[in-house]
Amino acid sequence: MRSNAHFGGLLKPVPQEAFSAWLARGARTKNPAPFIRATRCLKRLGVEDADGNLTPAVAEDLSMALGLSSECLRRSFPLPGDWLKAAPEKRLQFCELCLLNDFRSGRQPSSRITWFYWWFNVCPVHGCLLHTGDSTSAPAALLSFVQFNLTLERLPAPVTFRSIERRVKFRCSTPQILQLMAWYFQRWYQASVQRGTVIIGDVELAASVPEVELFMEDILAIIGKKRNYPIDPRSYIARLLDIKSWCSLRSNLRPEAGCEAFLCKDVGEHSAEIRMAMFALLGLFLKLPNCVRVWQLGGGPAYDGYIERLWGSMHSDAVRVPSYLDWLKQRSGGWSPVVRAHFHYLLES
Ligand SMILES: [Zn+2]
Incomplete structure (x- = not known):
């Protein structure tokens, strides 16, 4: 210090x-x-x-x-880079337990730089999902949190990742599993930015971080795609999180409008909970070892090719012409050859 x-x-x-x-x-x-x-x-x-x-x-x-x-x-x-940074007026995410800790330490509650990024959804200190406040002011966010919880005694106790990991082995809810995966994703991404290299398992990709970011944006565009109710089926994330609504982003366009209009081009349009699940699944589709391990510990399938199969259902659950996969194949022409070769399994039908 x-x-x-x-x-x-x-x-x-x-x-x-x-x-x-x-x-x-x-x-x-x-x-x-x-x-x-x-x-x-x-x-x-x-x-x-x-x-x-x-x-x-x-x-x-x-x-x-x-x-x-x-x-x-x-x-x-x-x-921590420039990727998926919220505009100043949209920096409304806070870890209220961090703010409370500021207050208890005699400091004015203060925003952390990582809270300004859409890929950052889980507090690494407290293991909780970030909350969305009404203003960009950290003291105001803490005040509304304390008022909501009425008394400081009723505030939730911090949860450590070690305790979540331990619980995953026994019994853990799907949102908790996704939260842990999202945390592993953001830890992996932050380490990649700091090192300036991208490593997945034992493989160091000969691609720059911005090249991988470009590819990840295309994958996220499909994971978070909008839906037309009631023509499209309920989204996988809505089912995973047991959200009653069809999905978090709806479009009134008819499916005949093609796939482009339904893609998620702004991750910030989704709520913090959905974003958390989106990055957890992104970590799984990238085959980040920790995300894969937690998914399997949480009871996810473990047979060969299950990630490809899950990805297949993700891009083909809503029918469009051209299909989301065709769109991705076309986009892959702009990816670096190394990225295209490494993630070829996401381009196969
Ligand atoms: Zn925190």
């Missing part, structure tokens, strides 16, 4: 704290001047997203305003 001395005497960021959240917190300390200067600097330079990729010139001005080196700023607030 860094000491204040190593942080130029300024407020120490909490792990993973978003830069904007740290600035807001700092502006309410006894030494608000550097934080206010930095906030004004962002405004003057026309920076709309303080948690985006800042240009070297902006970073330089910020470091002057805060009295910190730009290298220290960069290392203290690393971004």
